[in-house]
Amino acid sequence: MRFSVSHWLAASVFAFSLAPPVAAERLLQSHALIPCSNDGIISVNHFDIVFTPSNNSALVSFDGQANYAGNVYIDIALYVYGYKAATKNLNPCALNVDALCPLRKDTALKITNVPLNLDGVDLSIIPGIAYTMPDLDAVVRLQIINSDTGKKVTCVEAQVNNGVTVDQAGVAWSMAVLIGIGLFTSVVLSILGRGNLASHVAFRTLLFLSFMQIQAIWGLTAIKHRPLVQSWTQIWQWTMGLVGARALQTIATWFQRSTGGTPSKILAQLNEYSVIMQKRSMVARSLVARATDLTKNGGEVEVSGIERVGIRINIEPSNIFMTSYLFFYFVTVVFLLVVLALKLVLPRLKKTALREKPERTVTNTSDWKDFMRGHLYWMAALGYSQLCCLGLWELVHQDSAAEIVLAICMWLTMTAVLCWAMFKVFQRARLSRTLRQDPAYTLYSDPVCLTRWGILYVNYRARTFWFMVPMFLYTLVKGATIAFGQSSPLAQAIVLLIVEIAFLVATAAIRPFMSKTANIFAITTAAINFLNAIFFLFFTEVFGLPMLVSGVMEVIFFILNALFMLALLVYFLMVFYNVITLKEPTVKYTTLPQDRSSTVLTEDRRITELEPLEKNLAVEDGHAVSQGNEWQPASSRSASNDDITPAPHQGLTGSSQPTLPSVSTSGSDTSVPQAYTKPHSEERIV
Incomplete structure (x- = not known):
């Protein structure tokens, strides 16, 4: 199949959207000062600094307390992706910082928007790429040293960023629109009787969406993420129902208060304390502690995993589950309303829209009932990943009693629905094997079975329809690991690595999907997830490797996943050539040994009507x-x-x-x- 101009244009737009935008003004900034030693000499409540090289000045805000007295100077080291790029010594007295000249014991250190003139400081040590590299992974480590004795007093460090990021809202919106178009097109083609073409559109749409969900799930892990990894995974969090809509936040807060919960107030008090997005290795904090408990007396708040994702989207930690819950219901209702609208519109247009005789159109009432049931199963399958991750996490986070009940009921309901659907599929396959010596006959020729439960197995070969069970277990185990492993990043990383190894071996050995191309993409996806699991295991710093190793892995992670996402986008857009021309794919399930198309009954001839005869x-x-x-x-x-x-x-x-x-x-x-x-x-x- 040839690439059309629209395919290359869409791919170019996506690639361009990932490129860092040009900043109006170059700057470096940090919003958290983290102790890198356990001496407790300096405690920090709030820290903020913005450096602008255009006028050689910096604006500093600091609120904390020191437990040391004496004259000190500061030894500054700049680490970029783990590489020690530059060092510098600064004298606080020369910079007119009275709070540090000299340092006083048991004295509150409070600096509010104090400008620092850096005209005498050589800024050439900062490389130019530091101002343009998206999601710069740079750390400034400050060693406070006694001027008289030359001994180190304490150590603090600050994560530096330049305001340039790959986390662009435009990319997220574009991908959401494309997924919506894919789902809508698949539904329309199914109604008009283009079942084969609809299955190809649905498969590519779900493959594209599932990889986005996988990227989002990696972002929900409690493992220490590098800045570029954080921003890349943050783009796809809308696939997990996490959107920062103010209406959803208002409803979620109201529901929690009305059911006896206590909403967190991190976002409302950012001017009073700092929020640390990454777990610090030397200062122990409980990753599952409530945000309200961390902020009772002010100070810095550490968020990781699911809470970190919520804060970056402007969602309070106490509203994360309800936001995802409401978003899923909203999408489901909109989807069903669209299907009902198509029921009224398409029958009038199908005579003029179709130039060839369709396979089997959805016309009478019984057809529509089966069609609606099938798409309800479809929505349950699409939302099961986010429910396993965030619904089960609510049992640990416990925002309110009512939300816990909602999470339990919703998870049990969707699990029961999907298990019931899989049971019915196995029941039909067993009957077909008894009567026809092959499961393909009923599963792929009976319109009722195909319409109701086909979403679970239609992407697989006839003899590997059962692969829907490993896929279900893979989703469940991975979601439960994300939900219950927030307090143990290392255990979470190990379990995820084992899960990804098992799924990669199963996919590569069985090759269950309906075509050679589908199997190639599925195996490649599993291989990339396995590599990602290895990266995240190294991100836990369990091996004690230099920071440079993690920095290199961070860049490789982004490039590898971004390139494969681009390949999936092109693969997804290619099918729309067939949609526009109403041309059936040239390969109709015949590239694999199982010839499923030979079992398809045309028009209204159903296997249930043939059995009595x-x-x-x-x-x-x-x-x-x-x-x-x-x-x-x-x-x-x-x-x-x-x-x-x-x-x-x-x-x-x-x-x-x-x-x-x-x-x-x-x-x-x-x-x-x-x-x-x-x-x-x-x-x-x-």
Whole structure:
């Protein structure tokens, strides 16, 4: 298939959106000062500094307390991606910082928006890339040293950023619109009877969306994230229902208060204390402690994992679960309303919109009931990842009793619904294997089964339809690890690594998806997730490697995932060429050994309508028997057909009846029943 101009244009826009924007003014800033020693000499409540190289000045705000007295000077070291880029010694007295000249014991140190003139300081040590590199991973470490003795007093460090980030709202909105268009197009094609084309659009849409959700899930881990990793994973948090809409925040806060909860107030008091987005290794803090407990007496607040993601989207930690919960219900309701609207509009347009005879349009009331059921299962499958992560996390966070009940009920309901759907699929497959010696017949030819539960297995080959169970368990275990592992980053990283290894081996060995291209993308996705798990294990600093190693892994993580996201975008957009031209894909499930298309019944001919006819057929003169793909009277059978012996089975009346023989399809690994044609006018199949 050729790339159209629109495909390359969309890919270019996405790549350009990832590029760092040009800042109006170069600056370096930090909003948290973190002790890097356990002596407790300096305690910090609030810290903020903004450095502008255009006028060689810095604006500093500081609120804390010192437990040391004496003359000191400051040894500054700049680390960029773990590499020690520059060092400098500063004398507080020369900079007219009275609070540090000299340092006084048990004295509150409070500096409010004090400008510092740096005309005498050589700023050439700061490389120019520091002002333009998105999500700069730079740390300034300040060693406070006694001027008289030369001994180190204490150590503090500040994470520095330049205001340039890859976390762009435009990218998130663009991808959300594309996913919405993909889902809408799949629904429309299904209604109009373009089932094969609709399945291809749905598969590529879900593949694209699932990779976004995976990126968002990596951002929810409690592991210490590097700045570029934080921002990249932050773009995709809308797939987990985390959006900073003020209306959702108002409703969530009101619901929590009305049910006896206590909302957190971190975002409302940012001018009183600092928020630290990463776990500091030397100062122990409980990662699951409530934000309200951390801020009772002011001071710095440390947030990590799910809370860190919420703060970056301007969501209070106490509103995270309800925001995701309300967003899921909102999307589900909008989706169902759109489907109902299409029910009224499309029947009037289908005669003019379709130039060819469709496979099977959704027309009567029973069809619409099955169609709505199937898409409810679809929405449950789409939202299960976010519910496993955030719904189960609510059991640990405990914002209010009512929210805990909502989380439990919602998780149990969706789990039961998906398990029931999988049970029905296995039940149909077992029946099909008993009657037809192959599960493909019922699963891929019965319109009722395909419409109701097809979303769970239609992307797989007929003989690997059961892979939906490993996929379900993979989602459940990964979500539970994110939810319950917020207090133990190392254990979380190890479990995720084991899960990703197991899923990669299963996907590569079984290759369950419907086409070669689909399997390539699925295996590549699993391999990238495995590499990501290795990266996050190193981010825990359990191996004690230099910071430079983590800095290099941070950049590799971003480049690897961004390139694959771009490849998925192009793969997703390619299918819209077929949609615009209403052209069926050239490969119709025939690249894999399982020939599923041969089982598709056209129009309204359903397997449920064929079974009574089959069970009442008797092998006698004048009745039809099969020969290849044609039907002939028994009297005209040739000797070459004598080796076809129908297998008996118990019919509806209790008598032994033969089954229709299976015909081997060329190029397939199994025998699949062919579509039937009427043998005689009096034996018409309705």
